[in-house]
Amino acid sequence: MKRTTLTAIALAMVTGPAMADPDADALVVNGEIEMVTEASAPAHLEGALKTVYSGWRFRSDETQAVQMDDFDNPGMLGVEVALDAWTEVAGTEGESCASCHGSPEEMAGVSATYPKWDAAAGEVQTLTMQMNECRTERMGAEPYAYDKGDAINMTALLTSVSRGMPMSVAIDGPAAETWEMGKELYYTRFGQLELSCANCHEDNYGMMIRADHLSQGQINGFPTYRLKNTKLNGVHSRFKGCIRDTRAETFAPGSPELIALELYVASRSNGLSVEGPSVRN
Amino acid sequence: MGRFALGIAATFAAATMAVAEGAIAPGDVEYDEYGAVAASLTGVAGDAENGKLLMNKGAGNCIACHAVSALSELSFHGEIGPMLDGVADRWTEADLRGIVANAKVMFDGTMMPSFYKTTGYTRPGDAYTGKAAQGELAPLLTAQEVEDVVAYLMTLKET
Numbered sequence: 001m002k003r004t005t006l007t008a009i010a011l012a013m014v015t016g017p018a019m020a021d022p023d024a025d026a027l028v029v030n031g032e033i034e035m036v037t038e039a040s041a042p043a044h045l046e047g048a049l050k051t052v053y054s055g056w057r058f059r060s061d062e063t064q065a066v067q068m069d070d071f072d073n074p075g076m077l078g079v080e081v082a083l084d085a086w087t088e089v090a091g092t093e094g095e096s097c098a099s100c101h102g103s104p105e106e107m108a109g110v111s112a113t114y115p116k117w118d119a120a121a122g123e124v125q126t127l128t129m130q131m132n133e134c135r136t137e138r139m140g141a142e143p144y145a146y147d148k149g150d151a152i153n154m155t156a157l158l159t160s161v162s163r164g165m166p167m168s169v170a171i172d173g174p175a176a177e178t179w180e181m182g183k184e185l186y187y188t189r190f191g192q193l194e195l196s197c198a199n200c201h202e203d204n205y206g207m208m209i210r211a212d213h214l215s216q217g218q219i220n221g222f223p224t225y226r227l228k229n230t231k232l233n234g235v236h237s238r239f240k241g242c243i244r245d246t247r248a249e250t251f252a253p254g255s256p257e258l259i260a261l262e263l264y265v266a267s268r269s270n271g272l273s274v275e276g277p278s279v280r281n
Numbered sequence: 282m283g284r285f286a287l288g289i290a291a292t293f294a295a296a297t298m299a300v301a302e303g304a305i306a307p308g309d310v311e312y313d314e315y316g317a318v319a320a321s322l323t324g325v326a327g328d329a330e331n332g333k334l335l336m337n338k339g340a341g342n343c344i345a346c347h348a349v350s351a352l353s354e355l356s357f358h359g360e361i362g363p364m365l366d367g368v369a370d371r372w373t374e375a376d377l378r379g380i381v382a383n384a385k386v387m388f389d390g391t392m393m394p395s396f397y398k399t400t401g402y403t404r405p406g407d408a409y410t411g412k413a414a415q416g417e418l419a420p421l422l423t424a425q426e427v428e429d430v431v432a433y434l435m436t437l438k439e440t
Contacts, residue, residue: 190404191402191405194394203392209345210342245409248403249411249414
């Protein structure tokens with residue numbers, strides 16, 4: 001093969017316009033839920049990012065399409081399972097989720113504000129922690145295992161009724177200390193590869209790292225159905241996997257570090273629509 | 282480097298890897314003021330063919346971040362780092378050895394991992410298990426593998 005042809009192929013392969021930056025597609029789910037997938041970055045990101053993009057904008061057309069219809073989105077199967085659990089009495093107190101909260105639709109908007117400060121508990125709580133507090137304190141039931149099937153399905157139900165609403169996580173007041181801890185973790189270069197979240201998702205989003213098109217690592221789409229492992233994935237499990245891939249000793253789902261990191265990363269998504277359960281690769 | 286220093290380094294490294302006899306241990310590599318490393322890490326000429334393999338696999342996987350036209354038969358070259366075409370025209374062998382061994386000496390804060398370094402990490406893990414590292418870390422590439430990669434990079438000439 002001639003050298004010029006070879007070079008042309010190589011250039012097309014590694015620098016094709018389809019691979020650079022987020023695409024220009026619009027996300028509308030079921031032909032009716034219009035998602036904000038691009039927004040001015042929240043004020044706290046001044047100097048770091050001007051615009052925040054949903055991870056959906058970095059995926060292929062084929063992957064994008066799966067999220068656009070609930071009948072195609074396998075993550076909605078988890079929502080179906082959680083719908084049954086919603087009305088199911090569990091524990092010693094004779095209560096179900098529904099006996100306090102009514103229909104799941106009445107929870108619209110709730111997931112968009114998590115993680116958030118819980119004054120009674122004196123700590124920042126994730127949606128999973130709040131859910132488990134309901135189970136142990138009000139229902140007399142066992143807590144769900146963090147980021148495992150039951151917990152992920154229920155968070156998917158709670159995000160599904162908030163879809164299209166903007167992420168609006170509070171970072172001031174009593175949450176500020178945890179937020180600062182999360183920010184420090186975000187910029188820490190972990191492991192033998194010495195990679196921080198920011199190395200890939202702030203400094204190089206839009207670029208290819210081997211076969212992977214780097215997104216901004218926004219978490220407005222969690223829980224996320226990944227085609228890679230064909231199941232719904234929780235935020236903490238995703239963080240854990242990323243940190244592991246830096247050849248680091250990772251953190252456990254539900255740990256103080258990942259709670260803080262979730263608060264910080266969720267605040268980077270402020271302004272983007274809640275998309276969970278989203279579909280990614 | 283004296284035999285004494287080599288002996289200590291070898292003792293520390295023995296738990297997880299053996300620094301090949303005669304190789305300069307990661308902690309003993311001498312970088313000049315620009316971050317170049319003049320001396321071969323092993324004294325054994327690099328094998329460019331093995332270096333070519335390391336570009337694509339294992340702990341090398343250079344093309345995860347760098348595109349190389351000469352390797353266009355391999356799919357999915359990354360875009361994070363500069364393209365490596367003609368890299369031997371732009372850098373000396375000593376520069377490339379320094380960059381591969383520990384690019385952070387030459388480029389402060391670079392994202393590029395340090396391939397011949399074993400200390401100074403935050404929460405180092407046991408490879409990709411997510412568990413804590415056991416004992417002394419092995420470098421990402423052995424001394425000879427660094428030489429092999431450098432030998433391959435020195436073949437990437439455009440002039």
